[in-house]
Amino acid sequence: MYRIAIEKLYQWKKSKRRKPIIIEGARQVGKTWIMKEFGKQAYENTIYINFDSNSRMAELFASDLDTERLIMGLELYSGRKINPENTLLIFDEVQEVPRALASLKYFYENAPQYHIICAGSFLGIALHEGTSFPVGKVDFLKLYPLSFKEFLMATEKERFAELMNTRDFDMITSFKQTYIDALKLYYFVGGMPEAVQCFAENKDFNEVRAIQRRILEAYEQDFSKHAPYELVPKIRMIWNSIPSQLAKENKKFIYGLVREGGRAKDYETAIMWLTDCGLVHKISCVNAAGIPLKAYEDLKAFKLFVLDVGLLGCMSGLRQRTLLDGNALFVEFKGALTEQYVCQQLKTIDDLGIYYYTNDRGSCEIDFIVDTGEQIIPVEVKAEVNLKAKSLKTYREKFSPEISVRTSMADYKKEDGLINLPLYAIEQISTI
Known part of the structure; x- marks a missing residue:
């Protein structure tokens, strides 16, 4: 299945001013699919993390948000080396761990070489509930049902x-x-x-x-x-x-x-x-x-x-x-x-x-x-x-x-x- 939004993700990948990107959209419009498909097409490696009911990830992001420490934790969790040149990091249902959302600010400021793409069905609600949100430190892409x-x-x-x-x-x-x-x-x-x-x-x-x-x-x-x-x-x-x-x-x-x-x-x-x-x-x-x-x-x-x-x-x-x-x-x-x-x-x-x-x-x-x-x-x-x-x-x-x-x-x-x-x-x- 072809989604026009994937072209926008390629543009994001090439951008010199790339920030972590958040895909917004309702449940079941294909956010997880497009992230994984993009990883398959555009990167040698993809590391997919689902934050829903994920106590280990909640613990990893609970203490300080030092990016080197987080990358090491993600490598240990996935059992794979994260090479920023050719690895896509996918954070799915990221609103379930608000500290993971907050970490995007530090990835942008201190480790912009990492390619991070996030999604969450209830992100809009999480943002209105006062979640510490990295304003100005992330890109957004809206995903709708197929046109x-x-x-x-x-x-x-x-x-x-x-x-x-x-x-x-x-x-x-x-x-x-x-x-x-x-x-x-x-x-x-x-x-x-x-x-x-x-x-x-x-x-x-x-x-x-x-x-x-x-x-x-x-x-x-x-x-x-x-x-x-x-x-x-x-x-x-x-x-x-x-x-x-x-x-x-x-x-x-x-x-x-x-x-x-x-x-x-x-x-x-x-x-x-x-x-x-x-x-x-x-x-x-x-x-x-x-x-x-x-x-x-x-x-x-x-x-x-x-x-x-x-x-x-x-x-x-x-x-x-x-x-x-x-x-x-x-x-x-x-x-x-x-x-x-x-x-x-x-x-x-x-x-x-x-x-x-x-x-x-x-x-x-x-x-x-x-x-x-x-x-x-x-x-x-x-x-x-x-x-x-x-x-x-x-x-x-x-x-x-x-x-x-x-x-x-x-x-x-x-x-x-x-x-x-x-x-x-x-x-x-x-x-x-």
Whole structure:
């Protein structure tokens, strides 16, 4: 399985200003796999240490954090010599031993010759709990479920992924049915590595759903295992409310849908916990279109998306036939799945600020507004080929953006600063 993030790890390895690197991401998005695969591809030796329930490592890092002493301890533990020139050190579930996290500062300052890569599913939470964190002494890499482009590559459509990179939309449109069929499959399978691998090997939709259910059950167990006891019921309620929140025409998060009379102060910490775990994407509202968009953020209004479109379908109980064949009952939820898909793809693009827009009266809503750092691009999302977009027209008249994007199942077209970008090509938004 190919992950685009591995290219970033090669760049990290070559960098003269290399620091220890931390891979952030939710459970089961492939962090351990990518670290081991990178070690296999790029180094002669890999030493893998899992800190979960590892009392020996807890003891090693408990006393002073002298790097020579730590390297000797790691050599004794692994039974192998650590040569900084050709050995990759992998620290997995590093948040379980906070002193190991703190040690990264000393490796960067006193022993930068060592190549250290770390990961942990609950790192975001560990950081908020006041762990001694080596600010400015580490690099970060975010890992998400497989993007649609990675899904194409995993399902033996590498040439179609390559064609997308050429931006030859005449040729792309000639093969649009292949992309559309693959996109429908991606809506069902999603991008969780285990589900994608199972589908690529067996093409068994029932097995894919079983894997997704298992992943969702594991997340539910994580709530009980890792969250503060009093927070667990609220986390569950927020998590389980997301499909119904997204099914609404206005997808703004409503606390009253979680529980009647629910208010922000009751659930803010639970939402932060889910966000820190990487299980949800919180997309805030903006009420203007200046750079940077963050300056116009309305912290009280936001949408919540889950990390993966396949998991959202599983949470909603969508059947394969409903999704792949189309169904009148499915029309309303199709919009939710499509927005989830677009959010998920936008999240994989580096340095992209993602928001949505509503005007003061609520009469104009743009599904996503992205900040590239150089320009603000409104993105209107349509599930089918219907291109009527009253809100986008209103927004363009008010703010006169250089480029606007309408993404749907319709073919690519560009006129007067309005680009029709097919849903299957939404990742190309970073190059328009």
